[in-house]
Amino acid sequence: MTDAEVTERQISTLVRAFYERARADDQLAPLFDAAIQDWDEHLRIVADFWSHVLLGTGRYRGSPFVPHTRLPIELGHFSRWLDLFSQTAVEVLPEPAATKAIAKARHMTESFKAGLFPWKTTDGTPSRHKP
8 A cells, every 4th residue: 555545444534533523513513413313324324435435435325415405504514514524634544535535525515505505695695595
């Protein structure tokens, strides 16, 4: 293995460390605590997703967007999620893998925002509801 490669163990560490931070975060904790009943299952699914993204394992199938449509996500959650995820990725992954993971996370946040907040209010603020 070279320094550029990421391992399943590092992906597991990324997922667990991120959620440890998120569950202690004033903004994100209430959202996660209300939505997730089985943390072991959730961590496995998320690790499968990142394994698929970073290693091309194909272990994750489906769309991560759909489960998020039922959550009371607000715009501020995206920047906080991305900040915590990016900090964690830089700390636990080799630099090329962290860069790839952060780029994917940025893309996902923009895609999720566009899908969850498809309308704009009269002042131009993204909204979940048609004005």
